[in-house]
Amino acid sequence: MSALSELKFSVLGSGSAGNCVYVQGGGVSILVDAGLSARETQSRLQSLGVNPAQIDLVLLTHEHGDHAHHAGRLSRAFDCPLAATEGTFRETEKWLKGDEERILVKAGQSFSFGGLEIHPVAKPHDGREPVAYLLGQAGLEVGVFTDLGHVDAVVGEAMRRCSAMVFEANHDPRLLAAGPYPPSLKARVGGRLGHLSNEDSAAALRRYAGPGLREVVLAHLSTTNNTTALAKAASLRVLGEAPGYIRRFSLQEKPSPLLRVALGD
Ligand SMILES: [Zn+2]
């Protein structure tokens, strides 16, 4: 396999109304998660100058609707396989027709797809068998890490390898506590298998950012319990003005720019 020289990626949309990340490199184009409708996914790809017909694979991180609801439709729209853990497939069955081509993945077991290595990483979240993903090759990898109740050593070690990361900053704890969610949902979101707060997200980046990290796109910001300004303020407080990489914030309603990381940057 020839060495991978660059990766491009964009967060097409992120938040509890739907998540999807586009990653391109090694001759293949991949979507991580299927939380946006086929039509919306196609139009957001086109807005970046990407031809939707070139999508080769949809990876699912877990079965929650904001990640998997459109899995079957995307597989048909793009005529491509779905890849997920056994637990995720089991819980996603309700959104599949059954004729989709499937690739079964297992946390900790890398596999090759085109010129990319894909590495599923077990993560603490209240799905059946949830994973984060690293995509690339050693020395040039983009990681997609959302829906993390907390960051454990396995996730931290995966973060350290990344040249770029899509990383969760879900909520501001004060907004969550004072907000409209029922107590059980507040406990779930803020719990060890829920979502990362702005502060915990920034602290994890401080602890686990590796020397090769160039780009971080903060993602899955809650529209009820967070704002970009609060996420940014927490990040500045914990990491300062110049953390050593570019810090960006994704939105629910429109894609981030098409970002590029390359060997030797
Ligand atoms: Zn989730």
Ligand SMILES: [Zn+2]
């Ligand atoms: Zn989610």
